[in-house]
Amino acid sequence: MQTEPSAPLVSMRGVDKIFFGGYANKGIDFDLRRGEIHALIGENGAGKTTLMNILAGIYSPDSGRITVDGREARFRSPRDAIEFGIGMVHQHFMLIPVLAVWENMLLGLRDVGFVLDLRSMVSKIRDMSERYAMPVDPEAYVWALSIGEQQRVEILKMLYRGTNVLILDEPTSVLTPQETRELFAALRKMTDAGHGIVIISHKIDEVMSIADRVTVLRKGERVCSVEARLTAREALAEMMVGRALKRVKKSGGGPPGRAVLSCRGLCARNDRGMASLSGVSFDLREGEILGVAGVAGNAQGELCEVLAGLRALDSGEIILNGQDISGRSAREFIKRGVSYIPVDRRETGLAPNMNLSENIALKRYWRKPAAVWKIFMDWKFISGLTAQLVDAFRIQAPSPGSPARNLSGGNLQKLMLARELSDAPLVILAMHPVWGLDVGAAEFVHERLLEERARGAGIMLVSEDLDELFEMSDRIMVMSGGKIMGIAERPQDVSREEIGMMMAGVPMRAAV
Ligand SMILES: Nc1ncnc2c1ncn2[C@@H]1O[C@H](COP(=O)(O)OP(=O)(O)OP(=O)(O)O)[C@@H](O)[C@H]1O
Ligand SMILES: [Mg+2]
Numbered sequence: 001m002q003t004e005p006s007a008p009l010v011s012m013r014g015v016d017k018i019f020f021g022g023y024a025n026k027g028i029d030f031d032l033r034r035g036e037i038h039a040l041i042g043e044n045g046a047g048k049t050t051l052m053n054i055l056a057g058i059y060s061p062d063s064g065r066i067t068v069d070g071r072e073a074r075f076r077s078p079r080d081a082i083e084f085g086i087g088m089v090h091q092h093f094m095l096i097p098v099l100a101v102w103e104n105m106l107l108g109l110r111d112v113g114f115v116l117d118l119r120s121m122v123s124k125i126r127d128m129s130e131r132y133a134m135p136v137d138p139e140a141y142v143w144a145l146s147i148g149e150q151q152r153v154e155i156l157k158m159l160y161r162g163t164n165v166l167i168l169d170e171p172t173s174v175l176t177p178q179e180t181r182e183l184f185a186a187l188r189k190m191t192d193a194g195h196g197i198v199i200i201s202h203k204i205d206e207v208m209s210i211a212d213r214v215t216v217l218r219k220g221e222r223v224c225s226v227e228a229r230l231t232a233r234e235a236l237a238e239m240m241v242g243r244a245l246k247r248v249k250k251s252g253g254g255p256p257g258r259a260v261l262s263c264r265g266l267c268a269r270n271d272r273g274m275a276s277l278s279g280v281s282f283d284l285r286e287g288e289i290l291g292v293a294g295v296a297g298n299a300q301g302e303l304c305e306v307l308a309g310l311r312a313l314d315s316g317e318i319i320l321n322g323q324d325i326s327g328r329s330a331r332e333f334i335k336r337g338v339s340y341i342p343v344d345r346r347e348t349g350l351a352p353n354m355n356l357s358e359n360i361a362l363k364r365y366w367r368k369p370a371a372v373w374k375i376f377m378d379w380k381f382i383s384g385l386t387a388q389l390v391d392a393f394r395i396q397a398p399s400p401g402s403p404a405r406n407l408s409g410g411n412l413q414k415l416m417l418a419r420e421l422s423d424a425p426l427v428i429l430a431m432h433p434v435w436g437l438d439v440g441a442a443e444f445v446h447e448r449l450l451e452e453r454a455r456g457a458g459i460m461l462v463s464e465d466l467d468e469l470f471e472m473s474d475r476i477m478v479m480s481g482g483k484i485m486g487i488a489e490r491p492q493d494v495s496r497e498e499i500g501m502m503m504a505g506v507p508m509r510a511a512v
Pocket of ligand 1: 019020024042043044045046047048049050051396397398406407408409410411436438
């Protein structure tokens with residue numbers, strides 16, 4: 001049977017998915033047209049990733065139908081979905097770092113043939129990367145690539161397999177603004193070539209700029225599917241959270257407090273043993289939010305790790321509350337009130353196989369009141385605290401005993417934030433604290449950070465979102481190439497262009 005030209009490329013009808021007796025997806029209808037970018041949005045835990053995992057053959061639905069190009073599709077594995085031309089790039093990349101780009105692309109291919117024609121494979125990858133303006137060296141090793149490049153490899157891997165439906169789960173959360181623009185330009189080239197693209201995102205401005213249509217999910221159900229150009233951004237935000245959003249307002253800070261954390265001449269190397277932090281000195285004051293601006297990979301991560309006691313210093317001093325604690329263990333930093341919100345919540349932040357209470361206990365199991373006589377754990381206290389935090393941060397979990405890995409991306413982030421912000425810390429090192437959070441949850445976390453600031457904590461907020469930095473920070477420090485390019489004492493007097501220049505490595509003019 002011939003399909004009509006207007007028939008969707010993909011059609012999902014009445015899709016249900018149940019986990020532990022609860023609906024992650026309930027009766028969802030979803031269409032993807034040829035040549036469109038379709039954004040899928042909704043609160044944390046709304047069921048976005050689950051729905052797309054079903055389309056990509058990772059989960060099978062409990063009921064419902066999927067047709068691709070008019071053909072009934074039943075997937076038992078991602079391989080089956082790829083046969084139908086559907087490929088997904090996950091939030092956490094699935095590349096093997098010790099292999100080259102082309103080797104990663106080879107993995108999982110069905111018909112490699114008896115003799116591998118390496119040269120033609122490499123040149124095919126080069127052609128594709130040029131056609132879609134996604135520069136990658138096919139012979140480079142994946143470990144040596146930036147996050148943005150790894151993402152391009154993941155996308156090219158799918159295109160190489162003949163995918164014409166591409167699903168991207170929060171692809172821009174790990175990208176710099178420049179990389180995001182490049183990604184969007186590449187996506188447009190793909191839709192011009194007739195591909196259909198689904199993009200999951202929490203950033204409404206981005207959704208408005210790239211999507212043709214938008215589908216909103218809430219609590220596992222579809223709220224609506226609309227044309228982006230006919231819809232106001234406020235309306236979308238309201239459909240997502242079911243209420244109007246307020247704007248988080250920072251009240252004027254008091255006079256600058258004393259320094260809670262002083263860094264003098266910090267030098268440290270990165271994971272590859274190369275010089276990274278070079279001679280970083282600054283003070284973090286009581287009751288302030290010090291924004292840290294910089295393009296990803298300019299040693300912001302190394303700085304946080306050094307300040308959390310997780311990375312060795314080559315030289316320099318860290319003075320916390322008047323005491324030199326350079327060279328002490330990470331536990332000592334925690335004990336003295338340093339909280340750390342890392343980027344890779346799955347690896348450094350949380351233990352995926354432990355349940356919620358165990359994850360909450362991770363940073364306290366050796367101290368009062370969680371520990372009794374330093375050897376027994378007071379589980380009653382810990383579960384009480386967990387219940388309180390789950391409630392305050394609105395963490396959605398299939399059940400209190402379920403392992404952290406079953407939480408949605410945003411709920412994992414909330415769990416880590418709940419733990420790190422719950423102990424009245426002296427210093428909070430926050431890297432991209434609202435990554436992966438829906439607008440409502442992001443607003444809540446910003447409010448919580450401002451409460452901690454009002455309580456007197458010194459907060460270092462690392463972000464690539466200049467709007468967030470300008471809204472939240474008392475001062476903005478800019479890093480480039482492992483050095484501080486300048487600290488804007490009064491961000492309201494500094495332009496974005498000046499911050500941008502410093503991010504590009506131009507030191508601040510003396511006057512600011
Ligand atoms: N493998 C799993 N086992 C049990 N429950 C799961 C599993 N995967 C997802 N869930 C649950 O299904 C619900 C929907 O999760 P999903 O990951 O689809 O949300 P999401 O919309 O992608 O949220 P986020 O914006 O936080 O990424 C959540 O309550 C989650 O805990
Ligand atoms: Mg998700």
